[in-house]
Amino acid sequence: MNPTDWREAAEDLMAEYADLIDSDRLEAWLDLFAEESVYQVLTRENFDQNLPAALILCTNKNMLRDRVMSLRNANEYNLHYDRHLISNVRIAAGESGILSLKANYAVYQTTFEGQTTLFSVGRYEDKVRLESGRLLFVEKTVIVDTFSVPSLLATPL
Amino acid sequence: MNPTDWREAAEDLMAEYADLIDSDRLEAWLDLFAEESVYQVLTRENFDQNLPAALILCTNKNMLRDRVMSLRNANEYNLHYDRHLISNVRIAAGESGILSLKANYAVYQTTFEGQTTLFSVGRYEDKVRLESGRLLFVEKTVIVDTFSVPSLLATPL
């Protein structure tokens, strides 16, 4: 692929990532991750100071599957809709077939009564790889600015 | 046009759509619609359940023209500025010259005293067509997450 194709594939991946969470299709969302992938949510402070304490840490895809399954079983979590705005997507670097992506996000949550509040802002620092013609996450790191949120550990960011 | 050109044209259309509403040039905004176009605003719930009840429904461009004219005559509506952030624009499908676009949006409103609040988040599911070298909406469907907003029916989303 040429640089423009990579760029478009990266933007499509981000858009699909957002769409699958926002429409609560978390099982299809799992398909965006490679089998040996890492998904983690860190506060900005811990990321900057290189501290290991993550808010969420899944070091392989089975952990991520378990997480989705437990969300499905715990009905009380899903009392809202999510809406992701992902912007400033860019390819930071690429080597040995792994591409580093960066982006900023804002996530809004809306209650079933139609009231919307800002839930979280932050950024993504991801690594993706081409597998069978599509980009998959091998590492998804969500670095949250916002962390004073009690329900932070519900749906993925 | 090649896929990259379509993509860029779609992003430009969305940016122009936002710009024309935000700068209150609603007459020029009308020019983004084909003559036989549909503009509708639906809640997420009604869209998901395939319920016909729309918050706004214009089934042709004359209805949309009337809407803009009535906004112009009812001065009280325009006590704010709009600001659209449209992200995650993507081409979902294309067939027989009609392209399906998806995007997420957040709209902020600012009073004349300079105070800004989040007004609405949601998504677009649009159909566009190339006419005389430019993309026009043949269908613009705004699916709102936020619906507990009294002034929802003022300026377009």
Add this chain to the structure above:
Amino acid sequence: MNPTDWREAAEDLMAEYADLIDSDRLEAWLDLFAEESVYQVLTRENFDQNLPAALILCTNKNMLRDRVMSLRNANEYNLHYDRHLISNVRIAAGESGILSLKANYAVYQTTFEGQTTLFSVGRYEDKVRLESGRLLFVEKTVIVDTFSVPSLLATPL
């Protein structure tokens, strides 16, 4: 460069602009400006009415350097993190090697306790030029919708 390359370069510049402010690397942020550049922040009203009163006006890069230095010396300003979402980036026009860019932005601020609020929404109307293979701002005009913000004059928008 062809139109797609320009477009991608413009989007990268915006993403880098956001990233350098959000990560508090303001000295590197200065490098995005040409030596004879203008940086200004105006309210929407003043911009529309062509009034000269700017909230911030730096008519050359030394003024901008001074501004960054005074922010560094006045520690009290930096009691928050910034997060920029820049969307609807587009090339409005290009002539004699100068490109006009437009974009919308939302800036969120997060306290060190992790609480996030919307800080400012508005738009950019910029002029950029290719110098030694990279795009630099020769004019950055931030037109704010939001102006009822006491701390507006802290970090750049």
